[in-house]
Amino acid sequence: MADTAAALSHVCVHFPGKALGPIDLAVAAGEIVTLVGASGAGKSTTLRLLAGLERPSQGTLTRAAGPGRTGFVFQSPTLMPWADAAANVALPLELSGLARDAARQRAVQALADVGLGDRSDARPNQLSGGMAMRVSLARALVTAPDLLLLDEPFAALDSVTRRRLIEDIHRLWAARAAPPAIVFVTHDVEEAVYLAHRVVVLSSASGRVTADLPCPGLLPRPDGWRTEADYRAAVEAVAGALEAAMGEAR
Numbered sequence: 001m002a003d004t005a006a007a008l009s010h011v012c013v014h015f016p017g018k019a020l021g022p023i024d025l026a027v028a029a030g031e032i033v034t035l036v037g038a039s040g041a042g043k044s045t046t047l048r049l050l051a052g053l054e055r056p057s058q059g060t061l062t063r064a065a066g067p068g069r070t071g072f073v074f075q076s077p078t079l080m081p082w083a084d085a086a087a088n089v090a091l092p093l094e095l096s097g098l099a100r101d102a103a104r105q106r107a108v109q110a111l112a113d114v115g116l117g118d119r120s121d122a123r124p125n126q127l128s129g130g131m132a133m134r135v136s137l138a139r140a141l142v143t144a145p146d147l148l149l150l151d152e153p154f155a156a157l158d159s160v161t162r163r164r165l166i167e168d169i170h171r172l173w174a175a176r177a178a179p180p181a182i183v184f185v186t187h188d189v190e191e192a193v194y195l196a197h198r199v200v201v202l203s204s205a206s207g208r209v210t211a212d213l214p215c216p217g218l219l220p221r222p223d224g225w226r227t228e229a230d231y232r233a234a235v236e237a238v239a240g241a242l243e244a245a246m247g248e249a250r
């Protein structure tokens with residue numbers, strides 16, 4: 001069995017007026033898992049738990065990756081408006097103690113990896129939405145994380161830009177000798193299936209996992225290409241599981 005990158009075991013979170021869980025979710029090293037569920041099902045909370053940003057009220061979190069080995073991309077790029085792209089990307093390296101010049105050099109490389117090699121000096125207000133999200137992705141990847149958490153990072157972007165970004169994420173994932181585990185939240189079923197090895201569906205009512213479906217994906221993988229028919233069948237299966245999970249709340 002593959003090493004576990006992160007796992008939630010019987011985790012419950014109690015917010016005022018809302019209880020989520022118990023959530024059981026294990027992500028293997030190098031695995032790409034997408035989380036889908038209705039609005040309010042607990043997808044962002046699950047990511048925050050995996051990142052160690054939210055404390056379980058009950059249950060346990062296991063993480064192979066330390067805090068410095070986890071990258072998080074939020075729904076909006078959350079860039080410092082006064083700093084250029086390279087300074088934004090360099091921030092986690094500087095916070096971990098790397099000298100400013102060395103951090104900037106690595107940040108410029110990380111920007112080149114996401115296709116922004118010529119925009120290191122640009123301020124966030126000089127970037128398109130897709131470019132700003134690429135800067136945010138570069139900032140999450142610059143520390144070579146073992147666990148990459150993506151919380152609907154493309155929600156505000158057009159479909160062509162989204163597809164390109166997903167393919168870039170897959171390319172960067174595959175380029176690493178030891179690829180990071182990725183947990184990716186999306187509302188888009190096709191997008192979920194396109195990138196994932198597994199799609200996990202959360203119940204609208206409780207945040208529990210109601211379905212855990214292996215996916216063929218369409219991107220090249222070590223275990224080979226799959227057919228369009230396999231992909232369509234997986235999309236149908238995930239859409240059905242999502243509808244059933246949403247029905248639980250009615």
Ligand SMILES: Nc1ncnc2c1ncn2[C@@H]1O[C@H](COP(=O)(O)OP(=O)(O)OP(=O)(O)O)[C@@H](O)[C@H]1O
Nearest residue numbers: 015016018020037038039040041042043044045046
């Ligand atoms: N800090 C908090 N205080 C109180 N309630 C919270 C808090 N964080 C989350 N919740 C509640 O927990 C539930 C799950 O929220 P969460 O943001 O994880 O859902 P989500 O599936 O990511 O939703 P969306 O798709 O709309 O982003 C919601 O009902 C939300 O209102």
